Amino acid sequence: MNRITLCAASITLALSGAVMAAxxxxxxxxxxxxxxxxxxxxxxxxxxxxxxxxxxxxxxxxxxxxxxxxxxxxxxxxxxxxxxxxxxxxxxxxxxxxxxxxxxxxxxxxxxxxxxxxxxxxxxxxxxxxxxDTDGSHLTPLSMNVDPNNKSYPLEPNTVVGTYFVEWGIYGRNYTVDNIPAQNLTHILYGFIPICGPNESVKSVGGNSYNALMTACQGVPDYEVVIHDPWAAYQKSFPQAGHQYSSPIKGNYAMLMALKQRYPDLKILPSVGGWTLSDPFYDFTTKANRDTFVASVKRFLQTWKFFDGVDIDWEFPGGGGAASDLGDPIHDGPAYIALMQELRVMLDELEAETGRTYQLTSAIGVGHDKLEDVDYGQATQYMDHLFAMSYDFYGGWNNVLGHQTALYCGSFMRPGQCDGTGIDENGEPYKGPAYTTDNA
The missing domain is CATH 2.60.40.10 (Immunoglobulins)
Known part of the structure; x- marks a missing residue:
């Protein structure tokens, strides 16, 4: 090969190299x-x-x-x-x-x-x-700041240890999600999720609670669920959780999402209702209102995916709640059972769609006058847990001495008071057994 041919080949290779540059x-x-x-x-x-x-x-x-x-x-x-x-x-x-x-x-x-x-x-x-995303998959596990007095202990199998975490606890109490001794818990009930509609009882709270609910319910049909305090739920920055101005989700909800990253087996349930937010439940004797509510809860769980089901805190089917004029002892019990059945059907649909397991629970009053208004034997076939409200048995509202959270009857009780067969201090027959967890 002569020199001219070699030169031409070199030029060709060089040009090829230029063309092949990445x-x-x-x-x-x-x-x-x-x-x-x-x-x-x-x-x-x-x-x-x-x-x-x-x-x-x-x-x-x-x-x-x-x-x-x-x-x-x-x-x-x-x-x-x-x-x-x-x-x-x-x-x-x-x-x-x-x-x-x-x-x-x-x-x-x-x-x-x-x-x-x-x-x-x-x-x-x-x-x-x-x-x-609202399952918290974008978050790192929450750094905890638990009081050292909350010692860790092993959870026995099939044991439920739950607590309420209230939305407003971050204010005067200054109690935040990272303070929860979640290592000792199976369930957290987030209180409380309101239902739009008649909510006169909220006015008894005072402050801005009623106006905040009316704002949240703007453009929302009655009997759908909403968030009562957006600032606490997802707007407030918690520096200890790494929240920044640009964080897409903040507040209690982001903290709870990160908590589940640390404790993935922990069940977190939105608790719907409560003492001052139960008024709309009394309209659930109408199926159309229950249908609206159940569909709304489904959307809520699809939106806020860190929740593991729903807890119903109707205080109380049959009456005796914050609104003394509400309650139907004949029709509220069947409506409660129907609500549990319809929620279970909806949660089963969600399980089929997502592959997850969703729990249905309820906080129930356990005084004899509360228990007699619902056939819980029928309701529980649709439910995972009942959370017995084994408290508020005695208080300033009834001016009778007794244990606020009594497990058993005490020696201070009058003859026949424990089993409800005796006569009270006014000479009237007791209407039922004394308020104790054992009697419940």
């Missing part, structure tokens, strides 16, 4: 796309309005990613990888390209973007991308 590696814009934080739930963080205006859940998180290639060849197409799995692709549009797509599963991902031509690809440096 595209410039993309540089991911970590400042533009919401700091690479995205969310399946869209929450109003700086306003107060109706629940449906403030909370919008998306089955797919909208993702916008911008990457730059300020020098070199850009290539023709891009590929986007989450933890090495290709999730999107498209055409490169120039030295700066924005990829728009949706993604279903929340979590924390190592994001890489590859720029490709027909011959090769160049990949960006990995960065972390967060997609928030």
């Amino acid at each position: 595209p410039a590696a993309p540089s991911i814009d970590i400042y533009g796309s919401n700091n690479l934080q995205f969310s399946k739930i869209e929450l109003a963080m700086e306003t107060t309005a109706g629940y449906k205006q403030m909370v919008k859940y998306h089955d797919q998180a909208p993702i916008n990613l911008t990457f730059n290639q300020w020098s070199g060849e850009t290539g023709d197409t891009y590929k986007i990888y989450f933890d090495g799995l290709e999730v999107a692709s498209g055409a490169i549009t120039g030295s700066q390209t924005t990829a728009r797509f949706t993604y279903e599963k929340g979590g924390r991902y190592q994001l890489e973007i590859a720029a490709c031509d027909d011959n090769s690809c160049s990949t960006s440096a990995p960065v972390e991308l967060v997609i928030a």
Whole structure:
């Protein structure tokens, strides 16, 4: 081969090398796309309005990613990888390209973007991308701050140890989710979820409770559930949980989501009703109202996926609650049983859709006058647990001395008071057995 031929071959190889050069590696814009934080739930963080205006859940998180290639060849197409799995692709549009797509599963991902031509690809440096979801999959386990007096102890099999965590406890009590000794618990009941509709009893609380509920229920049909205090539930930042201004979900709900990342077997249930929020239950003798409620609870659980079912705290079927004029001893009991059946059907549907297990529980009054109004033997076939309200047996409201949370009858009782066969201090026959857990 002569020198001219060798020179031509060298030129050909050089030209081929230029053609074969890989595209410039993309540089991911970590400042533009919401700091690479995205969310399946869209929450109003700086306003107060109706629940449906403030909370919008998306089955797919909208993702916008911008990457730059300020020098070199850009290539023709891009590929986007989450933890090495290709999730999107498209055409490169120039030295700066924005990829728009949706993604279903929340979590924390190592994001890489590859720029490709027909011959090769160049990949960006990995960065972390967060997609928030209400199952808390985007969160790290909550750092706990439990009082050292709360010693840990082993839970016996088939034992239920539950507690209420009240939405307003973060204020005057300054008690936050990270203070809960959750290592010793099987259940947390989050109190309380209100039902829109007639709620005169809430006015007895005073303050802004009634007005806040009326605001939450703007644009929401009666007998649907809402969040009473958005600030406490998902707007307030808790620095100890790593909340930032841009965090998509904050408040008690984000803390509870992170708590479940630490204790995945813990069951967290929204408790619907309570002493001052039970008025709408008395309209559940009408099936249409129950249907509205059950469908609303289903949407609530689909939106707030860290919850593991629902707890019903109707105080009380038959009457005797905060609203003295409400209660039907004849019809409330059958309505309660029907409600449990209809909720169980709905939860079974959710289980089939999600592959999860959902629990149905209820807090019930255990005085004889409360128990006689519901056939709990019929209701419990649909339920996982009954939480006996074995407290408030005596108090300032009845001006009778006794143990507030008595397990058994005491020697202070009058003859026949324990079993209800005697005569009270006014000479009237007792209406039933004394309020004790044993009698209940």
